Amino acid sequence: xxxxxxPSLICVDWGGSNFRAFLLxxxxxxxxxxxxxxxxxxxxxxxxxPALLTQLQPWLxxxxxxxxxxxxxxxxxxxxxxxxxxxxxxxxxxxxDMTFVANAxxxxxxxxxxxxxxxxxxxxxxxxxxxVQIIGAISLLQQQAQACxxxxxxxxxxxxxGTHSKWANVNIExxxxxxxxxxxxxxxxxxxxxxFSLLGKPYxxxxxAVDSHLSAFDLGVKSAFTHASLSHTLFSARTNMLSxxxxxxxxxxxxxxxxxxxxxxxxxxxxxxxxxxxLVGSQSLCELYQRACHSLAIKVSIIDSDSASCxxxxxxVNQAGLCVN
Amino acid sequence: xxxxxxPSLICVDWGGSNFRAFLLxxxxxxxxxxxxxxxxxxxxxxxxxPALLTQLQPWLxxxxxxxxxxxxxxxxxxxxxxxxxxxxxxxxxxxxDMTFVANAxxxxxxxxxxxxxxxxxxxxxxxxxxxVQIIGAISLLQQQAQACxxxxxxxxxxxxxGTHSKWANVNIExxxxxxxxxxxxxxxxxxxxxxFSLLGKPYxxxxxAVDSHLSAFDLGVKSAFTHASLSHTLFSARTNMLSxxxxxxxxxxxxxxxxxxxxxxxxxxxxxxxxxxxLVGSQSLCELYQRACHSLAIKVSIIDSDSASCxxxxxxVNQAGLCVN
Numbered sequence: 001x002x003x004x005x006x007p008s009l010i011c012v013d014w015g016g017s018n019f020r021a022f023l024l025x026x027x028x029x030x031x032x033x034x035x036x037x038x039x040x041x042x043x044x045x046x047x048x049x050p051a052l053l054t055q056l057q058p059w060l061x062x063x064x065x066x067x068x069x070x071x072x073x074x075x076x077x078x079x080x081x082x083x084x085x086x087x088x089x090x091x092x093x094x095x096x097d098m099t100f101v102a103n104a105x106x107x108x109x110x111x112x113x114x115x116x117x118x119x120x121x122x123x124x125x126x127x128x129x130x131x132v133q134i135i136g137a138i139s140l141l142q143q144q145a146q147a148c149x150x151x152x153x154x155x156x157x158x159x160x161x162g163t164h165s166k167w168a169n170v171n172i173e174x175x176x177x178x179x180x181x182x183x184x185x186x187x188x189x190x191x192x193x194x195x196f197s198l199l200g201k202p203y204x205x206x207x208x209a210v211d212s213h214l215s216a217f218d219l220g221v222k223s224a225f226t227h228a229s230l231s232h233t234l235f236s237a238r239t240n241m242l243s244x245x246x247x248x249x250x251x252x253x254x255x256x257x258x259x260x261x262x263x264x265x266x267x268x269x270x271x272x273x274x275x276x277x278x279l280v281g282s283q284s285l286c287e288l289y290q291r292a293c294h295s296l297a298i299k300v301s302i303i304d305s306d307s308a309s310c311x312x313x314x315x316x317v318n319q320a321g322l323c324v325n
Numbered sequence: 326x327x328x329x330x331x332p333s334l335i336c337v338d339w340g341g342s343n344f345r346a347f348l349l350x351x352x353x354x355x356x357x358x359x360x361x362x363x364x365x366x367x368x369x370x371x372x373x374x375p376a377l378l379t380q381l382q383p384w385l386x387x388x389x390x391x392x393x394x395x396x397x398x399x400x401x402x403x404x405x406x407x408x409x410x411x412x413x414x415x416x417x418x419x420x421x422d423m424t425f426v427a428n429a430x431x432x433x434x435x436x437x438x439x440x441x442x443x444x445x446x447x448x449x450x451x452x453x454x455x456x457v458q459i460i461g462a463i464s465l466l467q468q469q470a471q472a473c474x475x476x477x478x479x480x481x482x483x484x485x486x487g488t489h490s491k492w493a494n495v496n497i498e499x500x501x502x503x504x505x506x507x508x509x510x511x512x513x514x515x516x517x518x519x520x521f522s523l524l525g526k527p528y529x530x531x532x533x534a535v536d537s538h539l540s541a542f543d544l545g546v547k548s549a550f551t552h553a554s555l556s557h558t559l560f561s562a563r564t565n566m567l568s569x570x571x572x573x574x575x576x577x578x579x580x581x582x583x584x585x586x587x588x589x590x591x592x593x594x595x596x597x598x599x600x601x602x603x604l605v606g607s608q609s610l611c612e613l614y615q616r617a618c619h620s621l622a623i624k625v626s627i628i629d630s631d632s633a634s635c636x637x638x639x640x641x642v643n644q645a646g647l648c649v650n
Contacts, residue, residue, distance in 0.1 A: 016523075121551040124564040164560065183560040188522055196517045197510075198341075226446040229591035230555040231584060235489065235508040239449040259556060266554035 005031050009322070010056060010065050011313035013129050014073035016041040017163075019051075022306070023059050028314030030306070032059065040072045040079075048079040049103055066108040066322045068313050071129035074099065074111040084126060087117030090177035091135055095319040112316060119182035120167075120270040127181060129309075130166045134158055136312025137280045137303040138176045155179070157274065159267075160305070161260075161281045161289050163187035167267050184263040189230075190256060199237045199255060202248035214291070216250035220257025221292045225265050233258060260292045268296055281305045330356050334647070335381060335390050336638035338454050339398035341366045342488075344376075347631070348384050353639030355631070357384065365397045365404075373404040374428055391433040391647045393638050396454035399424065399436040409451060412442030415502035416460055420644040437641060444507035445492075445595040452506060454634075455491045459483055461637025462605045462628040463501045480504070482596065485630070486585075486606045486614050488512035492592050509588040514555075515581060524562045524580060527573035539616070541575035545582025546617045550590050558583060585617045593621055606630045 008026040012019070017039035023032040034055055043051055053060065056067070074082030082099040094112055101109040114128035137158060154173045160166045168181040194200040219240070223233050237255045240246045246254050268274045276299035279286045283304065290300045333351040337344070342364035348357040359380055368376055378385065381392070399407030407424040419437055426434040439453035462483060481495045493506040519525040544565070548558050562580045565571045571579050593599045601624035604611045608629065615625045 119553075119557065121553045121557070123548070123551075123553075123558065123561045124568050124570070125560075126564055126567060182557055183564075184554065184556040185522075185524075185559050186556050189556055189559075192517045192521045196521050197513055199510075223448070226448075228444075228446045228448075228595070229509065229587045231509040231511050231514055231588055232444065232446070232507055232591060233448065234510050234514075235450075236448045239451055239508075242451060243449050245449070262554045263556055266557060270553070 007031055007063050007065060009317055010059060010067045011310060012067060012069040013071045013309055014069055015039055015071040015129060019055060021056060022310050024310055024314060028310050030310055068110045068317055070112040070132045074114060075128060080111060082111040082113040084114045084116035087115060088177040088179050089115045090175045091315055091319055094131060095316050115178055117180050125181055125183055127166055130160050132312035133160060133280050133305055133308040134168055134178055135315055136308040138170060139311050139315055140303055140307060156278060158278045158280060161285045165263055186259045186263045190259050193255060202241055203252045206249045213250040213253035216246045216253040217257035220254040221261035221295050224258050224261025230262050260288055264292050264296060274298060278303060280308050332356055332388050332390060334642055335384060335392045336635060337392060337394040338396050338634055339394055340364055340396040340454060344380060346381060347635050349635055349639060353635050355635055393435045393642055395437040395457045399439060400453060405436060407436040407438040409439045409441035412440060413502040413504050414440045415500045416640055416644055419456060420641050423645060440503055442505050450506055450508055452491055455485050457637035458485060458605050458630055458633040459493055459503055460640055461633040463495060464636050464640055465628055465632060481603060483603045483605060486610045490588055511584045511588045515584050518580060527566055528577045531574045538575040538578040541571045541578040542582035545579040546586035546620050549583050549586025555587050585613055589617050589621060599623060603628060605633050
């Protein structure tokens with residue numbers, strides 16, 4: 001291990017279904033990563049500490065590093081309630097409200113608070129974990145001097161696609177802050193419909209179901225642009241198959257296009273002059289969102305969510321003076 | 326048994342999940358009813374005929390009556406594909422396209438075709454079973470001289486709430502016909518979200534979950550009127566609970582209001598001057614739809630779905646000359 005790769009921090013995104021940890025050097029570059037499906041929901045309260053230490057053991061045997069966590073771990077149902085910072089929320093607010101967790105090993109374990117705010121229609125909103133990615137993504141965009149953070153821009157629309165997709169309005173005039181955000185249950189709707197609804201039945205019966213069928217995806221996106229209620233448009237996944245417009249194995253991609261399209265079209269309808277968006281997510285998901293955005297003439301820049309998490313966590317610990325180096 | 330109650334016809338609504346049969350007298354009045362959960366989806370192709378005869382045996386041992394069926398029984402996955410009549414579809418079209426099923430007992434068994442058409446946004450639409458209820462409900466309304474079929478009315482909007490709710494535009498100038506219709510997957514969405522999503526988790530954990538909480542229902546209806554995408558508004562079922570606006574046991578009613586409200590608000594948005602609707606369904610469901618309709622200043626008349634089925638089936642067999650009396 002060279003000096004450049006000296007471990008400085010462990011950051012953990014611990015959600016309901018997944019556990020994801022990064023060992024970072026002092027420049028915020030990941031040296032190593034641990035992923036598992038040992039989410040909060042699969043564990044009881046007493047299991048949180050041993051589960052964390054067991055998973056991080058390969059790193060902790062060599063180093064005694066600070067651990068910073070975000071996600072469901074900081075919710076009322078998580079390890080310790082880290083509360084919510086109200087919008088507008090910036091790096092200083094998030095750092096100031098970090099919660100420290102007492103633990104048997106005496107490690108420095110901190111949990112970043114979530115953020116609460118209002119959506120574009122005034123609905124109450126909460127996020128946990130995404131706030132770190134947003135802070136990190138802005139930092140990466142600024143480093144990369146991306147077009148969407150050009151000097152004349154004062155705000156930025158960021159989309160974090162996933163189980164509960166978040167669209168955040170970010171003010172980038174001075175210290176970047178999350179002004180408001182809206183959640184779309186796109187991923188969760190897709191999952192429950194895929195697995196349990198009549199719509200998913202045709203492709204549940206096909207082995208090739210996991211393939212992506214882009215023309216069916218595009219057709220689904222187009223259906224979403226009618227702005228009718230999802231409870232109505234969803235049924236077209238059934239009737240387009242019955243009438244032969246899409247095949248049984250294409251229903252999955254159609255449904256994906258319909259749900260992603262509904263999300264983007266809804267944001268566009270509620271955002272005057274929406275011309276560009278920064279996507280923060282996994283490559284495969286961002287590519288689908290990018291495809292749908294292009295159909296609506298929305299320009300896209302993409303930031304990888306792992307990089308955004310690491311960058312955001314490093315910003316927080318640097319601000320808090322938590323790093324060991 | 327008096328002459329007035331002489332059995333004349335057996336009508337069956339056989340769907341994916343449920344079986345429902347009525348023994349009717351020659352005035353279309355039900356003498357007896359058989360209900361079970363032996364839907365099409367629980368049976369293999371060879372089991373359809375024995376399942377029907379076993380269930381109807383109490384009636385068939387005494388009488389050899391014609392049997393008229395509607396619902397999934399007439400789909401490609403059902404007993405025999407009865408096809409679809411295109412919109413505009415009227416009583417004559419439905420009767421003319423009835424399919425007769427060969428059977429070992431030599432009984433007269435007919436299946437009413439479904440109807441296909443386009444929704445208010447041009448989406449392909451299909452129905453099976455509801456067409457009989459619509460024909461029957463119009464007949465009942467005309468008998469009852471309801472306000473919504475007053476002499477100056479040429480059309481009527483009918484809503485059949487359920488797993489896949491149908492909203493049908495009916496022309497009542499001469500022979501009533503189904504002009505177009507729109508499906509909303511309200512019931513199915515409610516069921517999968519209730520049982521499998523994060524939203525349903527709080528009340529799945531409560532024993533009192535089945536109670537109806539009308540103030541939470543009303544709040545859900547109100548949330549739906551924002552016309553934002555359901556994938557966004559649904560998340561308010563979570564955040565309104567987290568922020569204490571509704572309790573964990575009220576989430577179910579809130580979700581019900583949100584989904585029913587989205588359906589009605591969407592139809593209202595796409596129907597100029599929508600002032601009244603005829604609901605055809607079970608009493609409990611119609612009462613919830615009525616409550617939501619009143620919030621949108623839409624007047625409601627209600628027809629019981631069993632009565633509508635029986636009335637529609639009698640109209641069809643009378644038109645076809647199938648009755649034994």
